[in-house]
Amino acid sequence: MVETTRLSSLSEQLVAIGFERLAQGSPRVLSSARFAQRNGLIFQAPEAWQSVDELPWDQLAARSGELLANGPLLLAPTWERRTESDGRCAVGSDSFYAEVMISCRPPSPDAAMAVLLPASAWVSDRPWAAEMRTKVAEHWDTLLVLYGAGMLTQMHVSMESAVVFLRPRAQTRPVLKVFQVPCPRLDDAAVVKDFERLLARQGGRGEYGYVLREPPGPDQGLYFDRFDPHILQRREDLAGFGAVNALGDLFTFHRAPFSDAVLKRGKQLTSSKDPGGVRMVRPRDICRDGTIAPPSEETLWATIPEDQQLAAGDLVIRRLIAPFIVPPHGFFTAEVGEDDLPAAASDQVVVLRPIKPLSRPQARLITLFLRTPLALTLSGPRLATTTMEALSALPVPQPDEALTKALDEMTAAKQQFKRWEQEAESVIESVFLEKTAARARARVIDSGRALRLRVEAASLLDDLGHSVRTRFPYPVAYRWRETEARISAGDAQAAYAAILDTAEQLLCYVAQLVLALTHAQNITLGAVTAIRDKLAGGRSGPGFGDWANVLNEAATSRQLNNLPEAHPLNDIRTLLAHADAEKARQALSERRNDQAHLRRVDPIELPHAIDVAFADLTRLVERARFLADLPLIEVTDVRWDTFARTACVEYRELAGDHPVVPTRTMTSPSNDLEKGSLYLRDTDGALHLLRPFLIGRDCPTCRTWSTFHADRVPKGAVVFKSLEHGHTLEDASPDTRHLLGQIGLV
Structure with a gap:
């Protein structure tokens, strides 16, 4: 037929x-x-x-x-x-x-x-x-x-x-x-x-x-x-994690000859009860979640030479994949741990052994990447089986220092949560193990107290207000606490003013960071001209609109597009880059202008105005969460070791709503750090000088340590204004005025 x-x-x-x-x-x-x-x-x-x-x-x-x-x-x-x-x-x-x-x-x-x-x-x-x-x-x-x-x-x-x-x-x-x-x-x-x-x-x-x-x-x-242009772009984008290496530069590849038939023919099959028996890892044992399934009734056991067994740190990959149709996942990949040993791989499993020991974040990131559809796409034509050549040439991302630290912290957090879970399970299971009900009751209450407190503390991290009060830089955290206190006190006029003050000082603080960081990059923003003119006016310094102009220009400046991926300006530029944040900023700016020009909100409408304004402020602060990862540092002492080529730095991390914080110590490869100056520490640990855009001093009015920025430059003096409470500090030193001239503010 x-x-x-x-x-x-x-x-x-x-x-x-x-x-x-x-x-x-x-x-x-x-x-x-x-x-x-x-x-x-x-x-x-x-x-x-x-x-x-x-x-x-x-x-x-x-x-x-x-x-x-x-x-x-x-x-x-x-x-x-x-x-x-x-x-x-x-x-x-x-x-x-x-x-x-x-x-x-x-x-x-x-x-x-x-x-x-x-x-x-x-x-x-x-x-x-x-x-x-x-x-x-x-x-x-x-x-x-x-x-x-x-x-x-x-x-x-x-x-x-x-x-x-x-x-x-x-x-x-x-x-x-x-x-x-x-x-x-x-x-x-x-x-x-x-x-x-x-x-x-x-x-x-x-x-x-x-x-x-x-x-x-x-x-x-x-x-x-x-x-495919989309795939090529994503391939290039892998470098954003830190670096990119071919998988073959990091691993050797092995495929064992141990098929079921070979093991049976060679009389190598045994049982789990045999002391010399080794568990065989077959494709079905490599799970989608990156783990190796525990042994089951279908698991094969065999006597395998020790030099052909798996080792901790090996990666195992299913050799068989679905051809032609893109699955919602990548390679079925798992990392071999000590708990999985002793074990050996079957002939339908590819074994990747690190050429050099990999750090935990390295191994973790590679395993995660191999399990993505992108990894399967970049490995070459869709074939029925994974080839050694395709795997060897596959580009894989390597974490930079910041990502390594973040992955380490996430892994530590996961392990800590697991220990707490086990502790809680142990307490629950002990309810009926005590000799008397009274003792059991007391044990559960006493042992559970610490666990409950941990849960409560962790839950607070999801509360924006708590995060701002404890993790944001001091000038912003102080203003936020003042706003929350005014709102809770029920004084509507004071609460409304505090919301607008906090919004302005948030933009002011972030704008000062932009000015300091762009100056360090030898980039001058056009918004600096308007600020310089207002400083020279001598009567009223720059305000809400000027700080917004700085941030809007930074968000769209082509000069800042080629900064290193980890540079703090890349995060800072996003503050007003989102439409919702810019809309909130505009609304708060209009309210600030109305307040300054005596177009005050009617007392009857004030409660609603407070709700709307605080919602806008909250939206801005949400977009500024990156500040929690960019600590404000005051260097209190520096001791340089010429032979070690490192500096021992004592500093105060000004995080949270109070300036009294403990002194800490770190090492730095830089020998040009200034004692008494403020710095921004980025996610890579690098310090960026903020002087003279931001300086830290004891306020002559309230005697509290405060952060100041240049507010006016009348003849003969420079007037700095506190971000926390608006008090001023006058500096008549010619050097200070000359310094402002060097950075383009005079």
């Missing part, structure tokens, strides 16, 4: 559109007498197209030249391969279609042909495929490659095909368009529309395809993800 295969309805529609746009006509179809590796299976042309009698494979190239002289052609060469003497199919260059493709010649400069091939012919990097594409490229330019799984009926749904549109070789290479039919498909009409838009494009990317202005050489496999 003769069976036929044909293009699916969607594939037929897309190919027809391709011919209409690229060849201005419907094609004739030329196919082989036996299309696929199955007796009697032939390719059937769409009804609307003229079909030429099927020919033996070795006549297709010559016949295609004759037909191309009269119009466009769809060529469907046989996908069969020569067989070896034992009946097995040969691979690679022994495919008949490779010889057909190499032999095809365009009869005229305007000939147009599309070829239906297995996708592997165009995506594989293997020598036979690269050679075929190279010889084809001597005579043809590739205009379009259309990929899709399930494009042909009577073929397995996972079988990926490619329809390649070719034109005779021209002096100027045309742009190359690549399209992949999504699988599974949700909306055929949307796929068709996106395909039509792609054919009209001369650059860029659509939903399911993209245009390559500079097509790769034919020696490179053109699998869809390899040159």
Whole structure:
């Protein structure tokens, strides 16, 4: 019985559109007498197209030249391969279609042909495929490659095909368009529309395809993800974690020969009760969550030489993966721990052993990355099994110092929570273990008290007010505490004023950070001119609008786009970059202006105004949470060790709503730190000088240590104003005025 295969309805529609746009006509179809590796299976042309009698494979190239002289052609060469003497199919260059493709010649400069091939012919990097594409490229330019799984009926749904549109070789290479039919498909009409838009494009990317202005050489496999602009961008973005290494630079790769059959044949199988038995880790044992499943009744045990067993720190990966269809996960990967040993890997598991010992954050980040869909995408064409070559070349991110610290802290927190959970479980289970109910009751109450206090303290961290009062820099935390106190006291006028004051001082503090950090980068913002003019005026210094201008300019300044990823300005710039924060800032600014110009809120409407204004302030503070990771530091003493090339630094971390904090000690590689000056410490631990934009002094009015910024520069003196309470400090030193001139404020 003769069976036929044909293009699916969607594939037929897309190919027809391709011919209409690229060849201005419907094609004739030329196919082989036996299309696929199955007796009697032939390719059937769409009804609307003229079909030429099927020919033996070795006549297709010559016949295609004759037909191309009269119009466009769809060529469907046989996908069969020569067989070896034992009946097995040969691979690679022994495919008949490779010889057909190499032999095809365009009869005229305007000939147009599309070829239906297995996708592997165009995506594989293997020598036979690269050679075929190279010889084809001597005579043809590739205009379009259309990929899709399930494009042909009577073929397995996972079988990926490619329809390649070719034109005779021209002096100027045309742009190359690549399209992949999504699988599974949700909306055929949307796929068709996106395909039509792609054919009209001369650059860029659509939903399911993209245009390559500079097509790769034919020696490179053109699998869809390899040159996808979205994937290339995400690959480059990996460097944002710190660094990127090929997996093969960090690990050696092993695949043990221990299949079930080999173990059985070698009489190596044993049981868990055997002291010499080793647990075999098979693909099903590597779980999606990155763990190795505990032994079960189906677990195999065997006697394996010690040098072929797994070691703590090894990574194990399932070798078998689902081809063609992108799963919602990446490689099934797990890190081997001490609790998993002794163990060995089966032949369907790839073992990665670190070349050098990895830190816990390194190993953790690599394992997490390998489990993402991006890792599977970057590993190369979708094949049924993971290859050593693909894994070796796979780029993986390496954490920088800040991310390493964060991962360490998260791991420590996870372990601490687990200990607390175990402690709580132990207390609960001990209820009926005491000799008397009274003793059991007392034990639960006493032992549970510390646990309850820990939970209460942890819960407070989700409260924004608590975070601001305890972790934000002192000037902001002090103002926030003042606002909360005024609101709770019920004095509406004082509460409303405190909200507006806090909003202004929050922007002022962050603006001072921007001015100090941009000055250190030799960048001058345009907003500095307005601030300089107001300082020189001598009557009223810069205010709410000036600080907002600084932050808005920083958010959009191109000069700041190329800063290192960990530079604190990258976080600071986001404060007003969000529409909700900018809207809240504008509303608070208008309220501040109304208040200053005696357009005060009516007492009856004041409670509602307080609610709305405090909500806007809260929105701003939420966007300023990065301040908790950028501590304000006052250096109290510095002792430089010339031989060690480090400085012992005593400092006060001014976090929270009170200036009385303990003195701490750290080491620094810098020998230019200033005793008595304020610094910003970033997430990498680097210190950034804030003087003279912000200075710390005892206030002459309230005798409290306070932070000050330049407010006015009348003749003969510089007047600084406190961020905490608005008191002023006058400095008549010529050096101070000269210093402000050096930074552009005078």
